[in-house]
Amino acid sequence: MANSALVDMSDVALTYGEGEEAISAVENLNLTIEKGDFVAVVGPSGCGKSSLMKLLTGLLLPTSGEIYVGGQKVTKPVDGVGMAFQNSTLMPWRTTLSNIMLPFEIVEPHKRRLRSYRSEYVAAVERLLSSVGLGNFGQKFPWQLSGGMQQRANLCRALIHEPQLLMLDEPFGALDAFTREELWSVMQNLWLEKRFTAMLVTHDLREAAYLSNTVHVMSRRPGHIIHTKDIDIPRPRTLKTTFEPHFIDIVQSLREQISNEHGL
């Protein structure tokens, strides 16, 4: 074990394919995430952000280098990670409530206890649902909800079992600007309340600056971190914050970093 950080990646490389067709997705990737931290990784599409997510969760194993999560070397899918993707991946045959119950049916020790303590678990889901403003929608099917509501439910499912690590892969990417900004605030409130460790992958610089404590900028493929910026804006941040000069400066400097690297 390298140090006390929850996540520690050192010199990680990932190559897809073999021989001449091999594509190097990430290389020389070094990243640490402290417990309870909220970090964002930004960069345009195709820079290996999604590969980074899959490496951290153990869904893909690195070609070289080492990844530790919670002090353990990652050799298989990491237990108890919460994931939320751009498209909500809620199951259309389950009600919203039943969708959010899903982690309890799989993750230990909840799986063992679920049968005996079902009502407690249902109550926990309903509490979380109402904290994101979906109090009365538990019995609705996901496809009866709007896109923004589906994404809220999706966040609930990723969080309900209190994972040691929450991975957010452009979770608000498919939403309109108003709904997106609304969900930033929902997300921040959840984090302020529960202080889980989260990694947000996004191409929206304002989103990254609003939500995270630290922003990492990724290089072109093969991806690695070229720049790290701490966001020293006090919380809770509001939509107003995003119009203050300091916030704009931060976004501007991130933008320049990306322009220099990617020539955009």
Add this chain to the structure above:
Amino acid sequence: MTRYRRIQFVTPWAVTLALFLFWEFACWLFNVPSFVLPQPSLIFKTLIQYREQIWHHSMQTLFTTIIGFVLAVLGGLFIGLCVGASRMVYIGLYPLLIGFNSIPKVALVPIIVIWFGIGTIPAIITAFSVAFFPIAVNVATGLATIEPEMRDVLRSLGANQWEILTKVGIPRSTPYLFASLKIAITLAFIGSVISETVASNQGIGYMMLSASSRFEVPLVFAGLIVVGAMGIAMYAVCVIFEKRMTRWAFRGSELLT
């Protein structure tokens, strides 16, 4: 809406009736002899005249078809889940399945007769062998087209293969299963009637064959119409089940046939 529904209900009856009228008219106009193409009025008269005999044979056909169909659902589901869930089973078994499905089932009947004798059992087995394939293919397709993100969500929670299959795979493939049941039930009728035609002493297939050997062509056509009607009825039963079990897949849309 009610007006729309009424039209929806009446239209298929009207079209069928129009077809029969046209047929009747054409027979009359061209003076077609009834042993070549009997007019519908004669067919319906024959239907009523031989109703007891037809009833007996059609119940036999319905019985073998339903048993064969139920076996096909169980077998098709099992094979489909194996093929869809495991890449190795897919690679190993799929060519064999396609090969088997390419064999004309009428060629199998004599073999089944050697094994089990004539009558009910060959009809059931033939119905099964025609009907299981679309079920297996559709279930396998349902499993194979699970969104990778959904799989990732489950894997990152620590789900094993069995949990991924039961929590996502099976529910996800039910619309595919029910779509295939509608095809399979009509195929099952084809299977059992073929078998009855070749090797049986009861069932609609047998009745039609013996009627045609006696040149009772109206009775042959009466048999065809009964098989068609039973096919439509069983199809409708499948649609009702489909509506009940996979409402989520249609998101409340009215278009379901």
